[in-house]
Amino acid sequence: MTAPRLEIDLAKVEQNARVLVDRLAPVGIGVTGVTKAALGSPGIGAAMLRGGVQGLGDARVPNLERLAGLDGSPSRTLIRSPMLSQAGQVVRTATTSLNTEAVVLTALDQAAARDRRVHDVLLMVELGDLREGIPLDDVSAAVRHVLRCDSLRLIGLGTNLACQNGVVPDDRNMAVLSGLVENLESLHGLVLGTVSGGNSANLEWALGTADVGRVNDLRIGEAILLGTEPSRRTPIAGLHTDAFVLHAEVIEVAEKPARPWGDRAQTAFGEAVARTGTGTVRQAIVALGRQDVDLDGLVAPEGIAILGMSSDHLVLDLGDRRTAIGEELAFGLGYGALVRAMTSPFVTPWPTP
Missing domain, CATH: 3.20.20.10 (Alanine racemase)
Incomplete structure (x- = not known):
């Protein structure tokens, strides 16, 4: 699929x-x-x-x-x-x-x-x-x-x-x-x-x-x-919070330094991101970007942290999770993320509602 x-x-x-x-x-x-x-x-x-x-x-x-x-x-x-x-x-x-x-x-x-x-x-x-x-x-x-x-x-x-x-x-x-x-x-x-x-x-x-x-x-x-x-974006007792789940594919997995190096300015979307930590992280890139979904409200799978997002790359810290190229990861959605995903021509609703 x-x-x-x-x-x-x-x-x-x-x-x-x-x-x-x-x-x-x-x-x-x-x-x-x-x-x-x-x-x-x-x-x-x-x-x-x-x-x-x-x-x-x-x-x-x-x-x-x-x-x-x-x-x-x-x-x-x-x-x-x-x-x-x-x-x-x-x-x-x-x-x-x-x-x-x-x-x-x-x-x-x-x-x-x-x-x-x-x-x-x-x-x-x-x-x-x-x-x-x-x-x-x-x-x-x-x-x-x-x-x-x-x-x-x-x-x-x-x-x-x-x-x-x-x-x-x-x-x-x-x-x-x-x-x-x-x-x-x-x-x-x-x-x-x-x-x-x-x-x-x-x-x-x-x-x-x-x-x-x-x-x-x-x-x-x-x-x-x-x-x-x-x-307050809190779950309502007795209601399903997972009627919409966004699946996206892993396209890169690599051990990378926890912190970037070199002179730094704004990111592609005008942000000044502060990455902290020492040593290395198991980093993954998922074929998902701001043209597909709003970062605000995107919920990563348990044990995985979102490090950043550009137009077409979502960068994750996998933590201890073992992930292979071609694997799909499932993300939860808040309101802003749902609105963007439903209106993106690059995201396929399934089944077509």
Whole structure:
């Protein structure tokens, strides 16, 4: 089999989805399965749906197009604010989109009217992480704007935390979201059926709080795919953390000095690496580089240490492990590493999901 190769266990993805769906159901929260780290893979989307998620979400329109052919025509949510230039594609491909900008909402309305369809909208609210979101004082005006659009349907509010600046979802900021929903319903005489409280980072709050308020949806990707909680990158009890395993081939093994010699400057990627130690190390090179996978989140096999990575070479300290040329080594993946591996043209997903 070819390498590098990303082996995917769809049964584990399905089981992770099922466990989270079952844990959140008693508190009234449904799950939107997010496929963006998996390049909108239909196979992975189908596994999430078999696990009970109520719909799928992705940040890119082409990924949502890949998901459109799944059985049952599941809801597809564009979880990044639409590009103005893609308004027509968005209403044709996504059943719902998350929005912050009036000019984009107008373009979506016009595109939906041309196609004689109604497009569902969630307005995103800024609660402190300083990525996307409408300031609290401006949300009511945004609601009025959507209500004036004949081809848009306002179905709820959402927010996003933990991604840009690591702001943790908690009772305080989630209560602000719930309170805002109720104020807007009273002010505008409407019912907001979906309150999307955030992403995988919300799980600890959602499963530990005494009251989830109006939050009834979470957009979950990392926890389903990798079985980890993103705020601290810790495993979630009862979930598989090895649904994705990256296999790569050893192309050199040699005994080499522990420390380089000669005048030193930056590496190929602008880093100043300090290698320490004395004597020699059993060093291996694996045919894997930054064009294939992100070094951040790449987990070496037990007993092996990563010494560095360039575009197409991964350098390892083998320790006591005996390794031969042509042998494959299996690496675990964190979120950043998974995103890069799934989008690299040089990494073969297996089976093709």
